[in-house]
Amino acid sequence: DAGVTQSPTHLIKTRGQQVTLRCSPISGHKSVSWYQQVLGQGPQFIFQYYEKEERGRGNFPDRFSARQFPNYSSELNVNALLLGDSALYLCASSFGQGGTEAFFGQGTRLTVV
Amino acid sequence: GESVGLHLPTLSVQEGDNSIINCAYSNSASDYFIWYKQESGKGPQFIIDIRSNMDKRQGQRVTVLLNKTVKHLSLQIAATQPGDSAVYFCAGPTGGYNKLIFGAGTRLAVHP
Numbered sequence: 001d002a003g004v005t006q007s008p009t010h011l012i013k014t015r016g017q018q019v020t021l022r023c024s025p026i027s028g029h030k031s032v033s034w035y036q037q038v039l040g041q042g043p044q045f046i047f048q049y050y051e052k053e054e055r056g057r058g059n060f061p062d063r064f065s066a067r068q069f070p071n072y073s074s075e076l077n078v079n080a081l082l083l084g085d086s087a088l089y090l091c092a093s094s095f096g097q098g099g100t101e102a103f104f105g106q107g108t109r110l111t112v113v
Numbered sequence: 114g115e116s117v118g119l120h121l122p123t124l125s126v127q128e129g130d131n132s133i134i135n136c137a138y139s140n141s142a143s144d145y146f147i148w149y150k151q152e153s154g155k156g157p158q159f160i161i162d163i164r165s166n167m168d169k170r171q172g173q174r175v176t177v178l179l180n181k182t183v184k185h186l187s188l189q190i191a192a193t194q195p196g197d198s199a200v201y202f203c204a205g206p207t208g209g210y211n212k213l214i215f216g217a218g219t220r221l222a223v224h225p
Contacts, residue, residue, distance in 0.1 A: 004156075033212065042202050042215030043157065056212045090156050101147075102213065104156035 002027070004093050004105035012111045013081050021076045021108045025093030031055075032074040033102065034066055035090040043090055049074055050096075081112045125222045132190040134219045136203035139184065143205045147213070148177060148188045152199045160188070160201075190221075198223045 005024045013019050025032050031050040035043035048056040049068035063079045072093075078085055088109050092102040126132045138146070144165040149157035161172045163179050163186070170177050176189040190197055200218040207214050 035213075035215075040217070042204075042217050043213070045207070045212050045214070048212055058212075092156075101159055101162070103159065104149075106154075106156050 004091055004103055006089075006091050006105040006108050008108060009106065010109045010111075012113060015081055015083060015112055017081050017112075018077065018079045019081060019110060021078075021089050021091075021110070023074045023076070023091030023093075023105060025072050025074070025091075026103055029093040029095050029103075030072055031094045031096060032068055032072065033092045033094075034074070034076045035092065035104075036060070037088040037090055037107070039087070046076070078110075083112050086110060086112045122217070123220045123222065125224060126193050128193060128195060128223055128225050130193055132188075132193045132197070132221060132223075134188045134190075134201050134203075134221065136186050136188075136216055137184055138186070138203075138205055140205065140207075145206050146177070146179065146186055147204045148175075149202045149204060149215075150197075150199045151202065151218070157202060193221075193223050195223050195225065197221060 004026055007022045023032055033048040034046040036046055037043040045058040046060050046064055047066045052068045066074060066076045068074045088107040090107045091105045094102045147162040148160040150160050151157045161175050161177050163170045163177045168179055174191045179186045198221055200220050202215045202218045204213040204215045206212060
């Protein structure tokens, strides 16, 4: 069975540009969460989507946005990239909104230059 | 505010020894904790979880202990192997089990 898949695995962007990251949850999972992991730190919660609706948002600026599609896949968008946005972006999926184990993908390594 | 932190940034052990990784939390209302293992270049991998109505839970070679009195949990790895080398995170929920607060992580280095 396929786990959580994220694309691309790596990318390099220039300051001021926009980026879209993609996530496909485990089949049957309806919840997707996004996390940012800066080098040497633990993941920081950005968004949770369940049944295509935003159910939670972390302390991130409005430059960060996300959406979930009818097939439960999700995109994370970041506008006006800053150097500090360089990080590993992780997607986690679970069956329900809460009370169930979250499975993480391999992440997308974003480098802003 | 809520926080989940780890006592040591790195831990070095000999292969075959037992490892203990510690974690402290501040939110008394937390009722669920998870340990994740993250290898280089990979996403966090679920190891074991524990709910607040338990003091101890055992898995394969791993045991998690929860002390609610001092808001502390630990991960014990028996007979540590080179494949256990990774960064270990404790995490707790905030408002829902998919909204996790992670600590900074402890790097476990296993030496032959």
